[in-house]
Amino acid sequence: MTDDVAVQARRREIATEHVLFKLIEYVEARHPGLLDHIEGSIDHLGDPARDDTKDDEAVREIARRMIAGARREGAG
Incomplete structure (x- = not known):
């Protein structure tokens, strides 16, 4: 991955996380339970990689941290 590609990927990730959290x-403010619903689906989440970088649990842990962050920010 070139530096420009990595920088663009990082920027997209930051922007996507912001939009998703908002x-x-x-x-959640209008329909409580969304975070609980998402949290209940984490066991089905996996890493689609087909090489040595595949790590389903690492992907699930990122999702757990995102949900915890959303709860801390007052979304749940």
């Missing part, structure tokens, strides 16, 4: 915050 969306979750908005929906």
Whole structure:
């Protein structure tokens, strides 16, 4: 991955996380239970990689941290 590609990927990730958190915050405020629903689905989450970088549990842990962060921010 070139430096430009890595930088763009990082920027997309930051922007995506921001938009996602704001969306979750908005929906959870109007329809409580969204975070619980997402949290209940984490066991089905996996890493689609087909090489030595595949790590389903690492992907699940990132999702858990995102949910915990959303709860801390007052979304749940």
